[in-house]
Amino acid sequence: xxxxxxxxxxxxxxxxxxxxxxxxxxxxxxxxxxxxxxxxxxxxxxxxxxxxxxxxxxxxxxxxxxxxxxxxxxxxxxxxxxxxxxxxxxxxxxxxxxxxxxxxxxxxxxxxxxxxxxxxxxxxxxxxxxxxxxxxxxxxxxxxxxxxxxxxxxxxxxxxxxxxxxxxxxxxxxxxxxxxxxxxxxxxxxxxxxxxxxxxxxxxxxxxxxxxxxxxxxxxxxxxxxxxxxxxxxxxxxxxxxxxxxxxxxxxxxxxxxxxxxxxxxxxxxxxxxxxxxxxxxxxxxxxxxxxxxxxxxxxxxxxxx
Amino acid sequence: xxxxxxxxxxxxxxxxxxxxxxxxxxxxxxxxxxxxxxxxxxxxxxxxxxxxxxxxxxxxxxxxxxxxxxxxxxxxxxxxxxxxxxxxxxxxxxxxxxxxxxxxxxxxxxxxxxxxxxxxxxxxxxxxxxxxxxxxxxxxxxxxxxxxxxxxxxxxxxxxxxxxxxxxxxxxxxxxxxxxxxxxxxxxxxxxxxxxxxxxxxxxxxxxxxxxxxxxxxxxxxxxxxxxxxxxxxxxxxxxxxxxxxxxxxxxxxxxxxxxxxxxxxxxxxxxxxxxxxxxxxxxxxxxxxxxxxxxxxxxxxxxxx
Numbered sequence: 001x002x003x004x005x006x007x008x009x010x011x012x013x014x015x016x017x018x019x020x021x022x023x024x025x026x027x028x029x030x031x032x033x034x035x036x037x038x039x040x041x042x043x044x045x046x047x048x049x050x051x052x053x054x055x056x057x058x059x060x061x062x063x064x065x066x067x068x069x070x071x072x073x074x075x076x077x078x079x080x081x082x083x084x085x086x087x088x089x090x091x092x093x094x095x096x097x098x099x100x101x102x103x104x105x106x107x108x109x110x111x112x113x114x115x116x117x118x119x120x121x122x123x124x125x126x127x128x129x130x131x132x133x134x135x136x137x138x139x140x141x142x143x144x145x146x147x148x149x150x151x152x153x154x155x156x157x158x159x160x161x162x163x164x165x166x167x168x169x170x171x172x173x174x175x176x177x178x179x180x181x182x183x184x185x186x187x188x189x190x191x192x193x194x195x196x197x198x199x200x201x202x203x204x205x206x207x208x209x210x211x212x213x214x215x216x217x218x219x220x221x222x223x224x225x226x227x228x229x230x231x232x233x234x235x236x237x238x239x240x241x242x243x244x245x246x247x248x249x250x251x252x253x254x255x256x257x258x259x260x261x262x263x264x265x266x267x268x269x270x271x272x273x274x275x276x277x278x279x280x281x282x283x284x285x286x287x288x289x290x291x292x293x294x295x296x297x298x299x300x301x302x303x304x305x306x
Numbered sequence: 307x308x309x310x311x312x313x314x315x316x317x318x319x320x321x322x323x324x325x326x327x328x329x330x331x332x333x334x335x336x337x338x339x340x341x342x343x344x345x346x347x348x349x350x351x352x353x354x355x356x357x358x359x360x361x362x363x364x365x366x367x368x369x370x371x372x373x374x375x376x377x378x379x380x381x382x383x384x385x386x387x388x389x390x391x392x393x394x395x396x397x398x399x400x401x402x403x404x405x406x407x408x409x410x411x412x413x414x415x416x417x418x419x420x421x422x423x424x425x426x427x428x429x430x431x432x433x434x435x436x437x438x439x440x441x442x443x444x445x446x447x448x449x450x451x452x453x454x455x456x457x458x459x460x461x462x463x464x465x466x467x468x469x470x471x472x473x474x475x476x477x478x479x480x481x482x483x484x485x486x487x488x489x490x491x492x493x494x495x496x497x498x499x500x501x502x503x504x505x506x507x508x509x510x511x512x513x514x515x516x517x518x519x520x521x522x523x524x525x526x527x528x529x530x531x532x533x534x535x536x537x538x539x540x541x542x543x544x545x546x547x548x549x550x551x552x553x554x555x556x557x558x559x560x561x562x563x564x565x566x567x568x569x570x571x572x573x574x575x576x577x578x579x580x581x582x583x584x585x586x587x588x589x590x591x592x593x594x595x596x597x598x599x600x601x602x603x604x605x606x607x608x609x610x611x612x
């Protein structure tokens with residue numbers, strides 16, 4: 001049985017990409033954790049069921065979407081049969097056998113999948129030549145908007161914008177910006193969440209040269225809700241740090257200001273050197289930094305691997 | 307400046323894939339070492355110049371073909387800007403940023419490139435929509451034949467056979483089998499070579515969990531020429547072993563018998579356990595084993611990584 005799954009602490013791109021690709025590949029979409037409020041909002045909006053929660057790779061054929069990093073996947077990934085990876089991140093893992101690997105430096109995995117669809121390339125990756133239905137087009141559009149923060153993130157490409165237009169037409173969404181702001185508000189509504197829930201909304205582990213690094217992020221339109229909980233969030237990060245971490249970063253990204261406050265737990269010096277900044281009161285503001293993938297992971301990795 | 311390069315100790319697939327992809331991507335084909343006699347024969351046959359020898363990645367944009375393994379690439383690969391990888395091997399490396407990555411479990415990288423061409427997917431990977439000329443079709447066909455050992459290797463897929471037919475038509479080659487036997491003879495003509503030359507014809511390094519493993523291979527129609535030099539080849543392997551290796555394997559693949567004699571230097575026990583065989587007089591015969599990638603690397607890697 002073929003399962004298609006995104007990463008742990010799934011975000012909208014992971015969930016929507018898994019659902020849409022499953023439709024073309026005749027597989028089952030899966031998730032490795034709880035949906036975040038934004039993704040819940042989107043699935044409800046388009047009337048799509050949430051994917052099945054899986055906890056083991058055993059006995060499964062697997063296609064990974066939206067990650068190429070073992071530390072972000074099923075713990076027993078090697079017990080399954082890895083068939084392919086469809087992604088837009090850096091290559092963060094090796095495999096023991098040749099697989100299907102399609103990755104492009106685009107704004108979201110949903111963009112990669114949309115491009116495969118519009119170029120009639122589904123058969124190329126072993127999928128079927130089927131029509132993209134309006135609800136599924138809506139999921140892909142939502143994932144592009146979410147991952148590019150409504151085209152504001154520096155990871156955004158022309159391809160993301162062009163394919164979003166095409167998808168919006170199929171999904172019958174007249175005003176992408178208006179729909180995008182709705183989404184971002186759903187993403188931002190952290191008012192009722194506990195600090196632990198806020199941290200795990202979009203949290204990823206990395207292994208840099210044997211060092212265990214965690215990087216979480218929350219993207220908000222109005223920073224005040226998170227601001228009010230900052231001390232509690234920091235305490236929760238310190239708690240998490242005990243799980244053998246070397247460094248934990250938590251990005252509070254202000255979508256309007258286009259920058260991120262970074263809470264730092266652990267190896268402050270590494271962070272300061274990698275980003276040429278200074279940490280005061282466990283925190284610093286990085287102007288223009290909105291993308292973990294493009295602006296946070298590469299300098300950190302360079303620092304640790306040298 | 308964009309360079310497209312295959313692996314060290316380049317084989318026909320590495321060289322021909324780099325040349326053909328350069329044509330579509332407006333890059334310069336490069337090589338990381340001396341051509342083998344088979345590749346020389348092919349380039350002469352189709353009147354194509356050999357690629358430029360490069361020794362450093364510094365200041366270069368790079369697309370890697372036919373390998374995804376740092377130990378098989380430029381030593382200072384990280385000094386260059388890696389744009390993409392087009393391959394058919396296991397994923398053997400990580401990157402620090404998102405790149406274009408296209409890999410499929412097909413018989414050769416030339417098959418992957420041919421499939422991109424015949425599906426009009428060159429623009430998808432950033433290339434131009436140009437016509438494949440007969441000489442370049444001849445290179446791709448030759449690389450498929452070489453890597454699949456005229457469709458006898460277990461890595462061979464239906465796609466390899468079908469695209470070879472299409473390429474043969476463009477290249478004006480009426481009888482693929484007849485042309486294939488010519489090629490394999492050119493590949494097999496080791497009569498005048500020194501043991502060191504024979505070893506380096508198709509030799510690859512691997513890093514399994516910190517262990518340094520070398521695996522060389524020669525594929526012959528008539529095993530007698532190599533057989534006569536076996537003792538000298540073994541001595542040369544022992545010499546090479548001093549370069550801090552844990553294990554060196556050398557496969558003398560008998561194309562007609564469809565199996566390989568394996569010369570083993572170093573960690574005999576690892577080899578015996580990984581392949582459930584016994585080594586006598588530094589050698590063993592593995593029935594049906596023709597592919598390093600599919601039949602030798604995976605059991606070894608499994609052994610070392612467990």
